[in-house]
Structure formats: C-alpha cells, structure tokens
Amino acid sequence: MPYTPDAELDLMFPPEQIPADVKAALPQDLHIRPLASSDYRRGHLSVLSVLTVVTDPGEAAWVAQFNAMRAAPRTYYSIVIVDHSDKIVAVGTVFVERKFLRGLGTVGHIEDIAVDKSQQGKKLGLRIIQALSGISENSGCYKTILNCSDSNIPFYQKCGFEKKENEMAKYAPERARTPRL
Numbered sequence: 001m002p003y004t005p006d007a008e009l010d011l012m013f014p015p016e017q018i019p020a021d022v023k024a025a026l027p028q029d030l031h032i033r034p035l036a037s038s039d040y041r042r043g044h045l046s047v048l049s050v051l052t053v054v055t056d057p058g059e060a061a062w063v064a065q066f067n068a069m070r071a072a073p074r075t076y077y078s079i080v081i082v083d084h085s086d087k088i089v090a091v092g093t094v095f096v097e098r099k100f101l102r103g104l105g106t107v108g109h110i111e112d113i114a115v116d117k118s119q120q121g122k123k124l125g126l127r128i129i130q131a132l133s134g135i136s137e138n139s140g141c142y143k144t145i146l147n148c149s150d151s152n153i154p155f156y157q158k159c160g161f162e163k164k165e166n167e168m169a170k171y172a173p174e175r176a177r178t179p180r181l
C-alpha cells in the first residue's frame with residue numbers, strides 16, 4: 001500500500017508550508033507532510049516513544065488533542081515522514097510563540113523530534129529539522145530554539161544550530177498533571 005495522498009487527509013495545516021526543497025531531498029519511497037487527524041493509526045505514538053515515555057490516551061483523546069492544537073491559528077506545526085507502507089517513521093513539531101518584545105516578534109520552539117529506530121542515520125532527523133526551521137522562518141520567527149541532551153548536540157550542530165545559554169526545568173508534582181482535554 002503506498003502512502004495516502006495529502007488531498008485525502010485531514011491535515012493540521014496546509015502542506016505547501018513545508019519547504020519544497022526539503023520534500024524534494026527525501027528518497028522516493030518516503031513522504032513528508034503535516035500531521036493528519038488519522039495518524040494515531042499510522043504509529044504516531046510509537047515513533048514518539050523512542051524519545052520518551054508515551055502513555056497512550058486512546059484514539060478519541062488523541063484526536064481531541066489534534067483538534068485543540070489545530071484550533072490555535074498559526075501556532076502548532078506538527079509534521080511526519082511516512083514510508084511506502086503509510087507507516088510514520090519520523091515526527092517533529094514547531095510551536096510559534098507570540099511576544100510583546102522585538103516589535104511583537106515570534107519565536108519558533110522545536111519540540112518532540114523522533115525518528116523510528118529502524119530509520120535512524122538516514123538523514124530523516126535532518127529533514128524534519130530543516131522543514132520545521134523553514135516553517136518557523138517563513139512564519140516570521142526571528143529565531144528558532146530547542147532543548148536537547150548533550151549527546152544530541154552534534155546532531156543539532158549538523159542541522160545548523162549552535163549552543164546558547166542553559167535550560168532550566170521545574171517538574172510539577174504528580175497531582176497537578178491531570179489531563180485537561
């Protein structure tokens with residue numbers, strides 16, 4: 001089964017927003033596109049689980065989250081790469097933050113980058129980052145930033161990023177983590 005054409009999918013944002021040169025750089029049997037409302041069934045969570053712990057909320061809650069993200073205009077851009085069998089093999093998101101400073105500037109935050117173990121080392125991570133950086137820059141963001149482990153610094157340097165400042169985190173206690181769908 002080949003991958004489902006974009007026109008037959010309910011997508012998070014218009015596929016034209018993914019830079020054409022990134023689409024063209026992928027091998028013929030792979031396709032990059034926005035996340036679709038049916039991607040729960042194409043292994044979206046399974047690919048994300050190479051990154052961290054993923055708790056499966058079930059399809060209805062997954063779709064509700066998709067719809068909530070899409071309802072925020074020009075804010076969430078989640079993308080996927082699918083293989084020839086229509087299975088998701090790579091994922092990533094850029095979130096556009098609106099600011100009061102820098103002339104009401106915007107900043108792109110890259111989040112949740114993951115490539116299926118069987119497909120790592122084939123430049124799919126690079127293509128995801130190039131696509132998300134392109135979306136961020138074309139949206140008018142004056143910078144695109146992300147957090148990563150020390151072991152992934154060389155990967156992001158290969159993608160054109162440089163190390164800047166530090167990340168700080170404060171995790172909420174368990175009781176504050178109730179899902180609010």
Ligand SMILES: CC(C)(COP(=O)(O)OP(=O)(O)OC[C@H]1O[C@@H](n2cnc3c(N)ncnc32)[C@H](O)[C@@H]1OP(=O)(O)O)[C@@H](O)C(=O)NCCC(=O)NCCS
Nearest residue numbers: 051113114115120121122123124125126148151154155158
């Ligand atoms: C990190 C990850 C996204 C990289 O994706 P990938 O498709 O395997 O990497 P690519 O093939 O696109 O790599 C691009 C370049 O970066 C290099 N690279 C990738 N990961 C690297 C690493 N950890 N250390 C050093 N170099 C690395 C590659 O060798 C390649 O270099 P080249 O252009 O000289 O050949 C992927 O391995 C992954 O999903 N890891 C688990 C989840 C994770 O850590 N996500 C990132 C969260 S911040």
